[in-house]
Amino acid sequence: MSNCIFCKIIDGEIPSAKVYEDELIYIFKDIEPQVKVHLLAIPKKHITSLDELTAEDEQAIGHIFSTVAKLSEEFGITEGYRVISNCKDHGGQTVGHVHFHVLGGEKLPMNII
């Protein structure tokens, strides 16, 4: 998607604080962290919102969760974390490329994101 900021981050056109990348997914630090550790995990494929996911996206989406689990020590979230994805306007989505907020590094309040 030519005007998608997260696609531009994946392509390196917009700088980001990358913490992990492979052929399917990209994980980087949120520019406005809400808690001590606030990462964004995204599929490299442009998918506008969660409600556009199809069966062919299951590998990438599942891979996001297993990768966060595998790298929890490196990310500083071994004591636990929260994963949130906002879908479209009513869900509070502001960037139109599916993303999962990975929040941790401290005891989280219940009203976050």
Ligand code: AMP
């Ligand atoms: P959401 O409101 O769920 O769509 O989340 C979008 C998130 O993207 C927000 O937490 C923003 O702080 C974050 N964000 C927007 N632009 C950037 C950027 N250039 N680099 C890193 N995070 C960003």
Ligand code: ZN
């Ligand atoms: Zn995109």
